[in-house]
Amino acid sequence: xxxxxxxxxxxSAAELLAWSxxxxxxxxxxxxxxxxxxALGAYxxxxxxxxxxxxxxxxxxPVLRDLLEAYTTxxxxxxxxxxxxxxxxxxxxxxxxxxxxxDYGPIQLSGVAAGIGVLGVVQGAYSTEVIRGAILSVPHGxxxxxxxxxxxxxxxxxxxxxPLMMAAAVPGLANLWLxxxxxxxxxxxxxxxxxxxxxxxxxxxxxxxxxxxxxAGVLYLILSLGSTVIFHRIERWARRGQxxxxxxxx
Amino acid sequence: MKTLAMIxxxxxxxxxxxxxxxxxxGIAAEPYPPFASPDxxxxxxxxxxxxxxxxxxxxxxxxxxxxxxxxxxxxSLTGGQIDAIMxxxxxxxxxxxxxxxxxxxxxxxxxxxxxxxxxxTPTPEGLAGxxxxxxxxxxxxxxxxxxxxxxxxKTYQTTDEGFQDLxxxxxxxxxxxxxxxxxxxxxxxxxxxxxxxxxxxxDPAILGAGVGVGLRKGDEALKEKFNAGIKKIREDGTYDAxxxxxxxxxxxxx
Amino acid sequence: MGAxxxxxxxxxxxxxxxxxxxxxxAMLTIALAALAASALxxxxxxxxRYLPLIAQGVWTTLWLTVVTMSxxxxxxxxxxxxxxxxxxxxxxPARVYCTIIxxxxxxxxxxxxxxxxxxxxxxxxxxxxxxLWPILREAWPYAVLALTxxxxxxxxxxxRGAFRGVPHGxxxxxxxxxxxxxxxxxRIWLPQALHRALPTIxxxxxxxxxxxxxxxxITVLDTYSVARRVTQDTFIVYEPLVLLAIVYIIIAGLxxxxxxxxxxxxxxxxx
Numbered sequence: 001x002x003x004x005x006x007x008x009x010x011x012s013a014a015e016l017l018a019w020s021x022x023x024x025x026x027x028x029x030x031x032x033x034x035x036x037x038x039a040l041g042a043y044x045x046x047x048x049x050x051x052x053x054x055x056x057x058x059x060x061x062p063v064l065r066d067l068l069e070a071y072t073t074x075x076x077x078x079x080x081x082x083x084x085x086x087x088x089x090x091x092x093x094x095x096x097x098x099x100x101x102x103d104y105g106p107i108q109l110s111g112v113a114a115g116i117g118v119l120g121v122v123q124g125a126y127s128t129e130v131i132r133g134a135i136l137s138v139p140h141g142x143x144x145x146x147x148x149x150x151x152x153x154x155x156x157x158x159x160x161x162x163p164l165m166m167a168a169a170v171p172g173l174a175n176l177w178l179x180x181x182x183x184x185x186x187x188x189x190x191x192x193x194x195x196x197x198x199x200x201x202x203x204x205x206x207x208x209x210x211x212x213x214x215x216a217g218v219l220y221l222i223l224s225l226g227s228t229v230i231f232h233r234i235e236r237w238a239r240r241g242q243x244x245x246x247x248x249x250x
Numbered sequence: 251m252k253t254l255a256m257i258x259x260x261x262x263x264x265x266x267x268x269x270x271x272x273x274x275x276g277i278a279a280e281p282y283p284p285f286a287s288p289d290x291x292x293x294x295x296x297x298x299x300x301x302x303x304x305x306x307x308x309x310x311x312x313x314x315x316x317x318x319x320x321x322x323x324x325x326s327l328t329g330g331q332i333d334a335i336m337x338x339x340x341x342x343x344x345x346x347x348x349x350x351x352x353x354x355x356x357x358x359x360x361x362x363x364x365x366x367x368x369x370x371t372p373t374p375e376g377l378a379g380x381x382x383x384x385x386x387x388x389x390x391x392x393x394x395x396x397x398x399x400x401x402x403x404k405t406y407q408t409t410d411e412g413f414q415d416l417x418x419x420x421x422x423x424x425x426x427x428x429x430x431x432x433x434x435x436x437x438x439x440x441x442x443x444x445x446x447x448x449x450x451x452x453d454p455a456i457l458g459a460g461v462g463v464g465l466r467k468g469d470e471a472l473k474e475k476f477n478a479g480i481k482k483i484r485e486d487g488t489y490d491a492x493x494x495x496x497x498x499x500x501x502x503x504x
Numbered sequence: 505m506g507a508x509x510x511x512x513x514x515x516x517x518x519x520x521x522x523x524x525x526x527x528x529x530a531m532l533t534i535a536l537a538a539l540a541a542s543a544l545x546x547x548x549x550x551x552x553r554y555l556p557l558i559a560q561g562v563w564t565t566l567w568l569t570v571v572t573m574s575x576x577x578x579x580x581x582x583x584x585x586x587x588x589x590x591x592x593x594x595x596x597p598a599r600v601y602c603t604i605i606x607x608x609x610x611x612x613x614x615x616x617x618x619x620x621x622x623x624x625x626x627x628x629x630x631x632x633x634x635x636l637w638p639i640l641r642e643a644w645p646y647a648v649l650a651l652t653x654x655x656x657x658x659x660x661x662x663x664r665g666a667f668r669g670v671p672h673g674x675x676x677x678x679x680x681x682x683x684x685x686x687x688x689x690x691r692i693w694l695p696q697a698l699h700r701a702l703p704t705i706x707x708x709x710x711x712x713x714x715x716x717x718x719x720x721x722i723t724v725l726d727t728y729s730v731a732r733r734v735t736q737d738t739f740i741v742y743e744p745l746v747l748l749a750i751v752y753i754i755i756a757g758l759x760x761x762x763x764x765x766x767x768x769x770x771x772x773x774x775x
Contacts, residue, residue: 027292063527077756078749079714082728085322086745089329096330178606185609189721191279191319193292196612201288204281204410207439209623213616217608224607321732325741348739387736404643404723405733411619418625419632420641443626 013211016202024202024212031198032219035184038115038194043180045120047173050127057132068128075125081186087118088190115187115194123180130172134165166238174231178224195219272314273472275302276332276464279317280408283433284496285338297496301355302336304488309479321387321407324349327464333472335464338427340389342458350467352476354460355489357503359449360390363416363431364423366443372425372450377401380422383412390425393456410434417443425450429501460503546743554734561730562751568726569713569755572648576655576712577705581694583656584663589693598660605657611718614650618643618722647719655712662708666701667693699770706763710756727751 019025188197199216203209281287285298306313341351362372378400384390386405406412417439434440586598717728731744
């Protein structure tokens with residue numbers, strides 16, 4: 001029993017998680033920072049792909065719409081882990097082959113770049129659907145009225161479509177942010193040192209599995225709870241001037 | 251021309267051109283004490299890391315130690331993400347079909363460790379019906395598949411995870427390199443749970459001829475450099491000096 | 505959205521309508537040509553040797569998805585209802601649970617359960633004699649546990665919204681007529697909540713299937729694990745991954761079809 005308490009107990013845990021060596025605290029936080037960086041990059045890339053994809057799906061021609069449909073369906077059906085592996089090896093290969101056409105030597109994509117590329121492509125498929133749904137939810141009457149009054153298209157997009165669309169898109173986009181922060185953990189399987197990998201390294205080296213996995217869990221929770229608070233603020237700002245959401249059920 | 255410039259700029263921003271000097275030496279991203287394991291600051295330390303630095307210095311190469319997941323380390327080499335593998339990878343014929351090797355830099359026997367008092371022997375009869383753990387994609391996995399057909403095989407991402415499960419009692423025995431097993435037996439968990447039951451019968455075709463530096467096929471220039479480096483550190487005593495910090499006797503082997 | 509897609513490939517007439525536009529026929533031809541090219545040009549020599557193993561892996565993926573999703577839904581109904589209609593001392597722990605599960609990666613939860621619990625075992629040697637041991641020493645129970653707890657966390661949130669979405673007038677009317685509480689739950693609240701949640705549950709089941717590959721990291725033999733093993737044995741990198749992607753696409757399509765059929769059998773009108 002004593003060993004059980006010592007296992008979970010505070011003194012050794014505090015030592016192991018301490019900031020400076022031999023504590024692993026700094027390494028874990030560095031891993032968390034890596035996770036956040038990749039998440040930010042992938043999220044941004046995903047948003048860019050998503051906006052393009054959504055507009056393509058709503059306003060594009062039939063071929064474009066079908067191609068985008070194939071893209072979103074395929075990415076949403078295949079596990080991220082498999083996509084990470086395929087893209088991790090295929091992406092570097094493809095980039096190198098293209099570069100070779102201009103006689104540049106082979107480059108090595110850094111782990112961060114590969115992670116951002118892969119997760120960005122995955123996020124792009126999900127963002128396309130979220131933004132598309134948001135665009136479609138803008139009441140068409142308002143757009144018609146603006147056109148009838150002769151509003152130019154860019155001003156229309158800026159003053160009517162975008163603000164109304166944002167309110168509908170924010171919950172979905174908030175969800176996608178939470179998904180991407182957790183998907184960064186999958187990069188641990190390809191050996192990239194983000195928080196989950198750093199935790200498993202620390203745990204394997206010190207044999208204090210419970211301590212480290214629990215600590216990593218706490219760090220992830222802080223990240224997701226903090227993100228949720230920020231997104232609530234963003235949603236309230238996006239919904240300013242509109243009717244508040246009903247509490248549900250009538 | 252503009253697209254060309256944009257692609258080039260993006261390429262520079264994202265990666266480093268292989269035209270430059272650094273040789274990316276891949277090690278396994280999973281701890282493998284005492285050869286390579288991370289310390290609390292995240293730096294990789296161990297006998298193998300020291301040898302990598304010594305060989306590179308002797309061969310006048312600028313090496314960058316790059317951790318890569320063990321299960322994807324050979325595709326990373328052939329795909330160009332790394333230039334060499336120094337991750338305790340044994341020289342075997344199977345692997346020689348795909349990659350090339352330098353001269354060996356160490357050779358240690360393969361040993362089985364089992365729970366105390368289990369009566370297991372490192373033979374097909376001794377392991378029949380038992381569960382044995384090995385690391386995935388290693389000579390130990392190949393050997394166990396070939397020589398212990400009646401044993402139940404469990405494969406792990408790392409040798410360490412196998413030892414964890416051995417200590418937890420989930421498996422009956424584990425086959426690995428004798429040095430790795432010695433490191434495990436030196437821990438409290440190892441001493442409490444298990445004992446070494448002996449070396450396995452030799453099978454050079456599967457177990458290989460020692461550990462060498464993995465290289466892409468046809469990369470003769472790099473192979474020459476690594477061979478020269480290994481030879482130099484063995485001759486000028488650096489190899490022995492490093493080994494003294496970790497082991498009681500030389501692990502170069504016959 | 506994907507409304508025309510998979511369902512169209514099953515009926516007769518809808519398929520013809522789907523293919524009427526010229527560009528669709530052109531794209532289908534290109535896709536089939538690409539499929540044929542990959543079947544002929546890529547290296548599939550390893551396939552016959554590994555077929556039994558692949559079958560085993562696919563079976564594992566399937567039963568893991570079905571079992572953990574079903575068990576998770578049972579828990580989720582409880583968690584969702586506790587948050588929607590329960591007293592604070594039930595609602596609050598349920599909320600905390602869902603927040604923790606949804607706030608941390610599944611991979612971490614899986615490793616915490618398998619390696620974290622496993623590290624406790626040497627402390628209790630008596631465990632090895634107990635009747636629990638055959639279960640504790642295998643890897644798949646931890647996979648089932650982690651996946652079930654994860655499904656419960658996510659679906660609990662979905663069911664919370666679904667329970668609150670049932671029009672309160674119906675609940676009040678049933679109460680006013682003196683319907684016992686459990687009957688009310690069984691005949692009014694639960695069926696309507698499930699009906700509301702069905703489209704989301706379909707998507708969540710696909711997501712659950714997509715999380716099964718993670719169990720390969722704790723030695724469970726699923727489809728992903730088999731594909732990686734083929735790569736490690738033969739050093740062929742792309743083809744096993746391509747096969748892997750195709751298998752998952754087929755399974756995802758089957759799940760979507762199943763839920764479409766289910767939705768078609770339920771009455772379309774909701775209050």
